[in-house]
Amino acid sequence: MSLPQTPSGGTRARDRELVARHGSPLYVYDLDRAVAARDALREALPESFTLFYSLKANPHPGLVRALAEGPGGCRAEVCSPGELANALEAGQEPGRILYSGPGKTAEEMTAALAAGVRTFSVESLGDLERLGAQATALGTVAEVLVRVNSAAAAATTSIRMTGTPSQFGIDAETLPELMPRLLAVPGARVVGAHFFPLSNSRDEDSLIAEFTATIESAARLEREHGLPLQVLDIGGGFAAPYSVPGERPVYTLLRTALEKALDEHLPRWRDGSLEIACESGRYLAGDCGRLLTTVTNVKHSRGRTFAILDAGINTLGGMAGLGRLLPLAVEPRADGTDGGADGGPELTNVVLAGPLCTPGDMLAKAARIPAPVPGDVLAVPNVGAYGPTASLLLFLGRPAPAELLLRDGEVVSASRLTTSRAEIDTGAR
CATH class of the missing domain: 2.40.37.10 (Lyase, Ornithine Decarboxylase; Chain A, domain 1)
Structure with missing residues (x-):
């Protein structure tokens, strides 16, 4: 040791x-270090990116509030009623919160919608149909990111979240057949895609390869199968040491690589007509x-x-x-x-x-x-x-x-x- x-x-x-x-x-949590981590991640990403803080890493409202303050502040990504309550206590605007997770119940969907949350990541057609039904009952429309379980992995290291049979996301190979049904659910409007294929990747080359594959896949789904793409959340995977000494990795090549991949496959991101988002928990709070x-x-x-x-x-x-x-x-x-x-x-x-x-x-x-x-x-x-x-x-x-x-x-x-x-x-x- x-x-x-x-x-x-x-x-x-x-x-x-x-x-x-x-x-x-x-x-003991040093808020200055958390803000420094946020600023470092901001520096590693293209300037226009939206950055979500995943409350699963640490839902303390004071930490959530600190990460949201000032230029480049983080929006909240939550996946439970408790995390939503902490985000709201921290002053997060409900309309800017992303609600995700594979086990959303009809009751928590209703509570989130009633609180003002409008953006959800859905993991299956059934998940989307439940959300649409709750939104219709409340007389509103939910905006939906379809989470995609990619068929293959580009990264060679890290904790895999998709690329295998999984409770996370809709299998990419089934999307062409499912797309008409996904787009026709009353009470829900598909506005984009959500990918989160890996976690805790210290290897920058692997992280870049995964993000590049995600961007290519999203562009193909839009071009060939009609997936609406106003928002693309490419996930995270940013690493940090856990319970041992060490420093956060510095991703020096990431910004340039992301800009290159987006310019090649989704060039309209430059004019702001396509919102690109990332999310992180451990890198920001660890x-x-x-x-x-x-x-x-x-x-x-x-x-x-x-x-x-x-x-x-x-x-x-x-x-x-x-x-x-x-x-x-x-x-x-x-x-x-x-x-x-x-x-x-x-x-x-x-x-x-x-x-x-x-x-x-x-x-x-x-x-x-x-x-x-x-x-x-x-x-x-x-x-x-x-x-x-x-x-x-x-x-x-x-x-x-x-x-x-x-x-x-x-x-x-x-x-x-x-x-x-x-x-x-x-x-x-």
Whole structure:
């Protein structure tokens, strides 16, 4: 396991101060870093592109609001009633929100339409027909992006989202036959296409190849099969390190490559008659967040050292459904002490275990850190994306971690997610 550079004494003292004041475990989000990530992605894209922030990465309203502020602000992409509520709380205009996802129910479609959302990505003919029916019942028309599951993949790396049998998108080879039915659904107007074939691509060449293939495919669907194309969302795939040290990749070739592909296949994008959009979650939010966690106990078992933390998979689950992304890395002891003869910390292999009553609650199997003692505050870097809401928050009923927002190094917000059980009407008499 790699370790980040030892934090300065001031950083260690600041961590101890934040934990003393706000408790542990504790997520700390630096809004200035999030805005810097947004500006860096803006610089890597053609100037006229629309940029959506995907709330699945981190739906904290304060973060959503910060990413939307100022020139180049992000619009919101949501895929649940809860994410929609957070976007609206953050001040997002409902008419500029994109509602996506493969499992939209009729009830949530109705609620979104009633709130003023008008743009939806649909994953199938059935999804579109349900949306049209709800819009008709409310006396309105929904604008629709048809999500396309491309038949082949151009990228050689990353997490694949399409290109295989999938719940995401309409299979590209079926679109010619389906197009007349898609265009005839009452209450819905198809205005474009939505692609999202991959996620977390650090390889710029692969990302460019995928985007180029997407642009070519969209142009062909418009030209040969009559897909209306006023909006083209080419998706994302922008990478960021997760729970380990490292920097966001810099995409130096992307802007020129995108402009070339669009000029060749969809040249009217230059005059603004075709809106081109991208979306991102982890790239925008990932490196703004750190998790502070405290060692509550240290034990030795059959030759191994276990540091029991107050944060576990209920706090940093790493999207457990996708497989936790081990190993994570933590910064050295927050008290600044060390035992190395050269003045550096003497490192040892330590199992980092969480507080839950399950052997699966393990954050690292062999972290190389200074010998831990109870009370140490450890920091996990690059966890601004896929933190609390991607974790098993309800498992075993422990409190959710507190979440802080920093601006210019100062705390501007402190909050904690809470849950409660509410009675529902069963209809029984």
